[in-house]
Amino acid sequence: MPQPRPPSQRSPAAKPARPERRPLAPGVEVRVLAAQVLDAVVHRGRSLKSELAAALPRLPDSRDRALLEAIAFAALRGRYRYAPALRGWLQKPPGANDGPLLALLLAGCAQLDALHLPAHAALDATVEAARALGRPHQAGLVNALLRRAQREGIPPADPAGAWPDWLRARIEDAWPGDAAAVFAASAQPAPMWLRVNRARTTRDDYLARLQEAGLAAAIEPRLADALRLDTPVPVAALPGFGEGLVAVQDGSAQQAADALAPERGARVLDACAAPGGKAAHLLERDPALELLALEVDPRRLPRLEDTLRRAGVADRAQVRAADATLPALWWDGFTFDAILLDAPCSATGVVRRQPDILLHRRPEDLEALVQSQARLLDATWPLLRPGGILLYATCSILPEENAGQVEAFLARTADAVAVPLADAFGHRAGAGRQRLPGEDGMDGFFYARLRKAE
Structure with a gap:
């Protein structure tokens, strides 16, 4: 007969099994993720792009991923209307820990107002998402507020209210006759x-x-x-x-290839290349082009390389993680025939595609960007051969980053000459051209074509 083991050798008592969490219905999970993404972006200063990059892989169905993106973008674009309406409807101000609740309500409003989803599906899934977020006590409130939104509609509001005061004032000063159209276009989804x-x-x-x-x-x-x-x-x-x-690729971004217009077989530098659309476009147009694509952030290289690979041009481009302002660390000493400088900027021309810009941009950001743009111009200009072309471009609509930046560069650079661009590139803006958001269905963009004197 087997002898009992000593107490020290006995197996520990089995712990009671935790009840398994039931998987969420797909429609509910989309709303849960939308609320989490919006809470992180609106209340914790996170990037919409990075939050979506983390959330989207959690949804196996492409339709659910598309819906998550649509809800997040629509909620941020319409926040200037939804947030005041919700504040007016709430009987008491939300608490310090109610960020997820407010984010879920923004997602609900976006579904009913901008996306025009069937009300019963949007309401049921969003109310159930409140429970899944650990807020069953607020499910009734979510239901009541969204039913009111369905019944009464979201009150209208001025799209200018989406912009922080300091940035709205700069747009109004820069474009007094066009500011209202800029604000309205920036609140609409892009084609x-x-x-x-x-x-x-x-x-x-x-x-x-x-x-x-x-x-x-x-x-x-x-x-x-x-x-x-x-x-x-x-x-x-x-x-x-x-x-x-x-x-x-937006039409404005595609026009960069037309504005640079390198000669066939030219040696080209794309100084700030990620995610790679403009470099790929140049190489698609000219199989003889010799192109060096730089990206200062090594984390963005895989996206750049994937763009070139999918276009079938990766074997004709040299890609490097390097800072264009420090050519001593990467330049081989041979000048370029053409340089594309699509400079980091405030992105005020693409708010409709990146609505979280209006939440995160600060005045000190703009000051730092203007300084960085000047350094890029000064560092890359000596790499251009006499007679060569540098295209300075941004997706900004602020003069200090565009016409003012180019004017200052021309004033301090004796061998730089501005080359006029056609009306097809937008309004005349100093030595360049400026398209405003929504004009011709395109994003806001600035171009200045500069030639080095021979």
Whole structure:
């Protein structure tokens, strides 16, 4: 008969098993993630891009991922209307720990107002998300407020209210006759611009493929490689996207290749290259181009390399993690025929694509950006051969980053000459051209074409 083991050798008593957490219904999980993303962005100063990058992989269905993105963007774009309405409807001010509740309510308003989702589905899933977020005591409040939003609608508000006071004042000073249109356009979703890879197909052939897939697109005569979809679709729905037949790139960004217009076979520097759309566009147009793409942040190199690889041009580009302002660390001593300087900026021209800019941008950020832009201009100019072209571009609409920045550079650089650009690039702005957000359906963008005297 087996002898009992001594107490020191006995197995520990089994602990009672914890009840397994039931998986959330897909519609509820999307709302939970939307609330978590919005809470992090609105109340904790996090980047929308980084929060979505972490949240999206948690949803296996591409439709759920698309819905999460749509809710987050719509809630941030419409926050200038939703937040005041919710404050007016709440019987008492929210508490210090009510950030997730307010974020969930923003997500609910966006579903009913901007996305026009079926009310019963949006309400039920959002109310259930309150319980899943550990707030069952507030589920009734969420239900009541969103039903009021459904019944009464969200009151109108001035889109200028979305902008911080200091930045709104700068836009109004810079563009007194256009400021209202800038604020309104920045509160609207952007169309989906496509760049057809001319190295692999033609625009007409790709347009036919879109039509076969039931997708309506328009040609923009000023852009040789562009098509515009007024109703965006997931990239997986685009024929041949995975094979690099087409890329998503705003029309304004596509015009950078036209403004630089390097000669065939030119040696080109893309000084601030990530995520790589402009470099890929240049290489798609000219298989003989010799291009060096720099990116100061090594964490962005995989995205840059993936962009070039998908376009089929990675073997014709040299990619380096390097600071363009420190050429002694990377330059080989041979001058460039053309330099693309798409400089880091306030991104005030792309608020409709990056609505969290209005939450995070500070006056001191702008001062630092202006200084960085000047350093980039001064550091890259000596690398350009006599007669060569440097294109200075930003997605900003602030004069201190654009016309003022170029004017100061020309004043201190004796061999720099501004080359006029055509009206197709936007309003005349000092030595360059400025397009404002929404004009021609495109993002706000600035271009200045500078030639080095021979």
